[in-house]
Amino acid sequence: MNGPAVHVDTASPVPPYEQIRAQLAALITTGRIPEGERLPTVRQLAADLGLAAGTVARAYRELEAASLIRTRRGAGTRVAPLPAPPRTPDPAKLAELALRFVTEARGLGVDGETVQRAVRDALEE
Template identity: 55%
Template sequence: MTEFPVLTVRSTDPTPPYEQLRRQLAALIHDGTLAGGQRLPPLRQIAGDLGLAVGTVARTYRELEAAGLVESRRGRGTRVTDIPPPRAEDSPALLRAAEEFVQRARAFGAERSAIVAAVRQVLDGSP
């Protein structure tokens, strides 16, 4: 049996643990490390390994399922889908993330131009 990739959650990261985990699993699926049909570890196993609540991991799996990356079936566990995931630009999750960012930025008082500049700066890898 192939060893499952190591997952980590950093308590110092302001990103919620379920989102840190979701990003890592999504990346592993997109790059082919986790192949179609491959079973993800049980919720309790990941929760125990990472010191998280089972509900946190369950939310991660629900988010991945909503994005079409995994499928959960009672008695079969959660498996990576065989269907290629939708392109990121078509993803409702990407739009939700962008909407959340814009709302937070506006709460800080940022104007449209400052929000766009911040996104460009991040995309360009500039600090």
């Protein structure tokens, strides 16, 4: 992994394995660590961070369970392909987002026509 570094704050109430997992997950899902990129070995990352190997191994296990990384004997640990986003949005989720937007807009004192115009403008961007 030649990209962004992972840091652990030992004074944080968040367990070190969770800090590692969250940082790597964010780097992977945002594409800062690309698909196929090889991650350091458990021992190497543990040594780099001054942690026990078991701590890093737990983070890697959780990332693997989330299908963000794959570990293969002889090939190491690599970033897995991200799942394709769903093609059809969940109608209930879309309705929830629309209701939230309308509620917030009306809370600002905006009328329905202005809300519709704002949505059309946003769609045209």
